[in-house]
Amino acid sequence: MAVVFRNRFISFAVTLWTLASVLPVSAGQFEDAEAAVNIGDYLTALRLLGALADQDNTYAERLLGSMYIKGQGVPQDYGLGMRWMRIAADKGLADAQNQMGILYQRGLGAERNEAEAVKWFRLAADQGMVLAQNNLADAYALGLGAPQDFGEALKWYHLAADQSSSYAENVIGIAYERGLHVAQDDAEAFRWYRRAANKIYERPDDTWIHSPQYNIGAMYASGRGTAQDYLQALMWFTLAAAFGDTKPPDPLGIKLVDTSKYTALEQRDRLMALMTSAQIAEAERLAHDWRPHPIVTIERREK
Template sequence: MFRNRFVSFALAVWALASVGPACAGPQEDAQAAIDAGDYVKALQLLGTLLDQDNPYAEHALGVMYIKGLGVPQDDVMGMRWLRLAADKGFADAQNEVGVLYQQGRGVERNLADAVKWFRLAADKGGLPLAQINLADCYLVGLGAPQNLAEALKWYRIAADQGSAYAENVMGVAYEHGFQVTQDDGEAFRWYRRAANKIYDRPGSTWIHSPQYNIAAMFASGRGTAQDYVRALMWFSLAAAFGDTKPPAQFGVELVNTPKDTAPEQRDRLMALMTGAQISEAQRLAQEWRPHLVVTIQSQTK
């Protein structure tokens, strides 16, 4: 019951947060129609923009073909429209083209070309999603030689722009001394930033979610004061977000990712706690809402 209510709420908040400020304009109207599922209206509005060689419209139509939204699902057509936008320097389209090259959808699979397009969107376009896609490629050596330092560089760039996934990776790096000097306090800071957001890479299982990772810090008293109540709160949220499977062996070998799942850690911790502590942790989990973490730092003059 808790998971269903929590996930429904979290997804609703995420959807609202993804909607930009209301303002009149063909692009905004087309996006609003897509978001509302009114694909007939969306295609009509996009048609006018396509006549103007608008890269936003080319990207939007490409995504509609890839996903089969209002048009027959067609990876080749999707790639065609996305490539038009990508060639105009539209970063979102460049990233999507990279994904299609990586997956071999609508085009012959070419991992080197995927990296090329990710880099264009990450570097010139400054797109965090492309930055973490590029970092992932360097992390595992997919389309480019494995380069852990280069991977961490791009994770940090994306983290500085607010990607929860990249912030979580930075936390892992500092906790385990991966390409940086080991620092539990810095790890906790990065986990805290990531854990208070909706995780943007829930399907990535080489490391645990930031909710799991900050829970482990609270449970052990590393980087912060030991607090079983907060630990149980965060393990419960990690389980609600779907962190319920053991991590991939790659993560275990690379950064010693814990093998225990969030439900296992949650249940083990509950056995050490009083009923009052458990009730308090459950209350905190129920009341949690995603929010930005603002760190106030003094400035010397």
């Protein structure tokens, strides 16, 4: 039955996959398929993945789902993409489970179902997947498919932060700055923002909150959690703008965590009006010379 089901929804690409060798799949064929996708050689990718999927390769099933979802080498079809993704997810593949959550949350390939999304996010998060931990935390923070519970959200954000997630570190910084389920503490907020800001931000297009570069810039500008320093503030706002923090924040963020309504470009321009040309030039030099350098906090362990 499973073979009939699979063959029914790969009919579009079956003519490509018949080009696949009837010999057993080599250990490196999946890596070859991934490489083919990365360079846009979808004909080769489909040929390799078809052979792998016929041998029940979970990773190939997940990648086929992704190709249908993105329309890579096949007509974009969220329904078929979800079917392939579901096969891999039911086998316990965390990445596929997280993708199932995203599809249900956005109503792609199936009717939107936020509670079902939370179920899939949790399955992947329980396996330690950072993206799923953040997605599950967001669901609790925003009340999407689960009761709004910032305490439960922080638990998952901390698990993601333990794996160096800049997004999770940024949200934890916001929690301390705003006093969300923790004691309000500007110095602790600054520490978390600094951890996140010294990395490439992993969610630059998510506008419900500002980037950590923006947030640490705001703290330097106001002198909260650290000494006031317009030069450092301008450097960080310049970096925030360069990384894409240029859109007005989502109204949800403004309502939930009092996210600033100003964009990084607006904050940058406001600061520049208060500074000398020499200070501005120095801040721009610092921003130009900046390189990601995660700060590692070394803590004493009890013997």
